[in-house]
Amino acid sequence: MSIVIRMSQLNIEIDTQSEYIKKKCSDYLTDSADIDMSVKVTREEIEHEKALSPGYTDDYYEFVCVYRAICMKMPLYDRLLVHSAVIDTDGRGYAFAAKSGVGKTTHIRMWKQAFGDSVSIINGDKPIYRFENGRIYACGTPWCGKEGYNINRETELKAICFINRGEENKLQKIEPGKASDLVFGQIIMPKSADAAIKTLELCSSLLKHVPVYNLWCDISTDAAHTAKKVLELA
Amino acid sequence: MKIRKGFLMREVAGKNVVIATGDAARNFNGIIKLNESATLLWHLLERGADEAELVDTITETYDVDITTAQNDVSMFVTKLKGAGIVDE
Incomplete structure (x- = not known):
């Protein structure tokens, strides 16, 4: 499953199963098929984030990791x-x-x-x-x-x-x-x-x-x- | 001595800064600001130089005695080595 959000005038595809992320992004969802950037986070990235700051849900860690993945690419989009x-x-x-x-x-x-x-x-x-x-x-x-x-x-x-x-x-x-x-x-x-x-x-x-x-x-x-x-x- | 692969110098708002990229970024986070003399030394270290060569350049460029230049260069090189930015 994936969702597409539009923010900072870019259409960003997020590969995720998480309803939590979909809900968090609800104001930014778009139906556009014209994708500028795609991100997917790995289990390892989620586990790494969990080790750094324990005590939250996996959904939350994935949400944090998704943004990091997006932001690491953002400079190439000015x-x-x-x-x-x-x-x-x-x-x-x-x-x-x-x-x-x-x-x-x-x-x-x-x-x-x-x-x-x-x-x-x-x-x-x-x-x-x-x-x-x-x-x-x-x-x-x-x-x-x-x-x-x-x-x-x-x-x-x-x-x-x-x-x-x-x-x-x-x-x-x-x-x-x-x-x-x-x-x-x-x-x-x-x-x-x-x-x-x-x-x-x-x-x-x-x-x-x-x-x-x-x-x-x-x-x-x-x-x-x-x-x-x-x-x-x- | 030479600057390790992955360390880059760029100008930001009139000041030269150094960052680590790729493998070098695994052990080095952050941004180092270089002053004018450090920038001069950095250019020499990019192509490889020994400490004597660095001291010579400093005494030729600035009005300083050799002991001061040796101390300054030694301090700079120790910092770079400590941060893993140059190798022997």
């Missing part, structure tokens, strides 16, 4: 998984990244509180960035972190913020040569040479076209207001 939470407001996409536990989810909740329905969460954790002619679009995917924040649409990315906890809400632009280390921390590097080289090229393009900021913030709607004022001009 797309990149960048670990971040992406929101859209007024047609502008903003990405927030942070070390686990610093609070990117908390911060995007502040945007929802401050600006309500004018803010959409495209993906809470694992969006695909799609590169096209010097523009970068962040795309929703069924893989999105434990809160389940995702919608099947994309937004043009206008800025990336690295979140730090701070007493005072403020942003500071980071020059691309220094921001590269931060971006490298949010991607996975494929093992095949062609996809790895492409990954570096896409990182370079991302740093060239999208400004990167350090954001210091507390947990308040004021943090979202402060960030929005700066990012609107990015």
Whole structure:
């Protein structure tokens, strides 16, 4: 059995028996027979994932492995998984990244509180960035972190913020040569040479076209207001 | 000494970085950033060079005394060997 999902403007065939995966991907299913990419995960990959983080169902491990298989191929399609939470407001996409536990989810909740329905969460954790002619679009995917924040649409990315906890809400632009280390921390590097080289090229393009900021913030709607004022001009 | 097969240098946002691919990626994860002098040494090691040759290049290119150059080169080479990036 296989299912076909459409995300980041690609039709991706997933060879799977899992009803869980089909359900997780329900917003992204398509009947199209025009396949851009096919993936299938092996028993060994599932067992490997299980050994790394025990305590979940086989369906869950397969779901995780499917995305890894997809993301390892994505660079060859000018797309990149960048670990971040992406929101859209007024047609502008903003990405927030942070070390686990610093609070990117908390911060995007502040945007929802401050600006309500004018803010959409495209993906809470694992969006695909799609590169096209010097523009970068962040795309929703069924893989999105434990809160389940995702919608099947994309937004043009206008800025990336690295979140730090701070007493005072403020942003500071980071020059691309220094921001590269931060971006490298949010991607996975494929093992095949062609996809790895492409990954570096896409990182370079991302740093060239999208400004990167350090954001210091507390947990308040004021943090979202402060960030929005700066990012609107990015 | 020579850089092992599978290690590649590329420029990202004006800085040179090194990654491992293929078999080399089994034991090496991550991305190393090279500064200007490390990039120079990397190019020499790609085609194969001994430590004396590396020291010569550094003293010819930069205004440093031989002892400083020897120490810097030795430190760089030790790091590369430790990470399994060069072989003898």
